[in-house]
Amino acid sequence: MTIEQAQAAAGRAEHPMPGALVDVGGHSLHVVRAGEGGPTVVLEAGSGEVASGWQAVATALADDTTVIRYDRAGTAWSEPAGTPRTADAIVAELHTGLDKIGAPKPYILVGHSLGGLYVREFARQHPDDVAGLVLVDARPEDDARRTAELVPNGAGTAALPTWIPSLLKATGVLRLGQGVLLDGLVPASQRREFLDVTASPTYFATQREEADLIGPTEQALRDQDLGALPVRIITRGLPQDYAAAGIDAGTGAELERIWQDGQRRMLALSTDSRLVVAERSGHLVPAEQPEIIVAQVRELLGE
Numbered sequence: 012m013t014i015e016q017a018q019a020a021a022g023r024a025e026h027p028m029p030g031a032l033v034d035v036g037g038h039s040l041h042v043v044r045a046g047e048g049g050p051t052v053v054l055e056a057g058s059g060e061v062a063s064g065w066q067a068v069a070t071a072l073a074d075d076t077t078v079i080r081y082d083r084a085g086t087a088w089s090e091p092a093g094t095p096r097t098a099d100a101i102v103a104e105l106h107t108g109l110d111k112i113g114a115p116k117p118y119i120l121v122g123h124s125l126g127g128l129y130v131r132e133f134a135r136q137h138p139d140d141v142a143g144l145v146l147v148d149a150r151p152e153d154d155a156r157r158t159a160e161l162v163p164n165g166a167g168t169a170a171l172p173t174w175i176p177s178l179l180k181a182t183g184v185l186r187l188g189q190g191v192l193l194d195g196l197v198p199a200s201q202r203r204e205f206l207d208v209t210a211s212p213t214y215f216a217t218q219r220e221e222a223d224l225i226g227p228t229e230q231a232l233r234d235q236d237l238g239a240l241p242v243r244i245i246t247r248g249l250p251q252d253y254a255a256a257g258i259d260a261g262t263g264a265e266l267e268r269i270w271q272d273g274q275r276r277m278l279a280l281s282t283d284s285r286l287v288v289a290e291r292s293g294h295l296v297p298a299e300q301p302e303i304i305v306a307q308v309r310e311l312l313g314e
Contacts, residue, residue, distance in 0.1 A: 051117075053080075154269065
């Protein structure tokens, strides 16, 4: 056992699994359930994010109704899956898991970043099960296509070959300086849990595969029409730190303009849509301004 493996094992013992493992067909998902009654609020994390990132939102909403947060297969406490990490597979596993635990229908789906595409796909496949969507600085379906010329190879750690962050984790480099290499990617308060639990042996490969396989879903969601389904769009008020990803100021400004334009284009998803700006938050709205998410969900709950 390496020093990093020993440290991770010791640290994992300090973070007991808060939920339960639910068999979704060949593997189990870690699902955390709180509250009672319906509709059920389902929290879908962004790329590389897990159930723990929703704790502040889930804790607040558990007084109102049933709240579900979970780790997608291959991350944190969830077991890896034997099937490709397509949106179809992810939606099918979530749908099965919700049925298995008897989560009251309908569902209000809350999706952050990449998770916004997954909840939109869920609504496309299971419209009768969905009572509303809250898209939290969600990735627009045309973002990759519209920014391809500006950042042809992508930007940030999600663009790194899988072996690079995996090697940094395995050798303990990510743990140096209290995880300083995770600045801008993981809130400081969550770094120990990230190193000990979230970054499971399959975590980085899973994150990369999800990103690589999202293209067909983006295509399927173009011109999506959700009718009068309530849709609330929360967009960040503070721009990304593009310089930290090695992007010059001019390109960064254009990337931010495209992102914000994409948020507003999603207003066309429904005749009952509204956009709210998280003025004090960057991309990590669930950690930086959770109360704005709680407020929008409560509105959909009719409170």
